[in-house]
Amino acid sequence: MVVYRKNGINPLLISIVTNKDLSEIPPSPPESMLPGVYAKQVCKNLGSMRKALPERKHKLTCVACGRNGQYNLGLMAFDLAKYLSFSKGNDKSDQSAWASSIQFSGYFRCHYCNSGCWQLPNQTKTMLQIAVMGHALALKAKIKKEEEIVVGRFTTFDGESFFWATEVEEHFLHKLSKEPDNAWIWDRLGNIYIKGGRLDLAVVAFEESIKQDPCQMESHYSLGKILLEAGAKDAATLHLRRVLLTARDYDHLTPLAMRDLLTDALFMLFDILSDLNKLVEFIPKGNEFSNESPESCHDQKPVTVHFMDIDISVDEFEGMYPLAELYMGKHQKKLAPDVQTLYPTQSNTNKLMKEIKKKSSKKKRKRKK
Ligand SMILES: [Zn+2]
Incomplete structure (x- = not known):
């Protein structure tokens, strides 16, 4: 039976924090399984808390189950240099070049299968392209725009760069599965969840960070x-x-x-x-x-x-x-x-x-x- 979950959770996160084998964690864990002292309280109040990321809801297609859904992509980064290098000599409206030069801060998982891999439908690509063009024109005209788009690239502390926040999370969880006592990486993971709009997951990471190092100031x-x-x-x-x-x-x-x-x-x-x-x-x-x-x-x-x-x-x-x-x-x-x-x-x-x-x-x- 397919269980609809508004806010998906990566079972690997729970597995590492609880030191349980991944096979013991359900593929789509409920909020009640989040470890730590604070997650439940934050989950309860998540709706009334200040939004950690801008609203940019778009249709995405889940690569794993093929279902479409509306997800909040959050802050978008547009890598102009990468876009220009890809599109050099090609049609500048080429959507494959365009799509490889954007990234999103929003953290979300498929409502139906809990996967974190996505395809951008053509309609979404077009809408995002229009949004970037609008932002570029506003910058040129020196009109203040909402901070939904940044020109540049999101990179991790170790120099990696990913398309989706779920990929950044996997990158950090992979490192943490080898060194679960590394408070610094737990702290970085917590920041990814904050930027992704998931304060309930962020407190799990930060709690684990200070468990490993009570002096982790950040x-x-x-x-x-x-x-x-x-x-x-x-x-x-x-x-x-x-x-x-x-x-x-x-x-x-x-x-x-x-x-x-x-x-x-x-x-x-x-x-x-x-x-x-x-x-x-x-x-x-x-x-x-x-x-x-x-x-x-x-x-x-x-x-x-x-x-x-x-x-x-x-x-x-x-x-x-x-x-x-x-x-x-x-x-x-x-x-x-x-x-x-x-x-x-x-x-x-x-x-x-x-x-x-x-x-x-x-x-x-x-x-x-
Ligand atoms: Zn899915």
């Missing part, structure tokens, strides 16, 4: 962000706090990206606590970074986060930078001097958090996305 951040949107404030708070605790030992981000991520985490905590004093009381202090602390991740020498006489503001994103920089450890010194907001001369180790000055303003807070 996974804590992503979990905090998704759980906050899903209304799970307590769980979100836990992970956002761990972003602050794990930053100093995390080596996968540029200093600027790390500061932005910490700042965003601080603002999310501020939104939850609704008060700057409560935020300052809540965020980790020096003794929590010591070896003895269960919250500490790595067995390194004890460190201290000093609360100095610093100015922070919640009116704009950059206003929280000094507080974010306090948690960067060695990475803070790698920020170019002209972008640093925290200077050694400001240091005063004995001052307490109450000395953090607040700049009040009636201006609406402007924050980065």
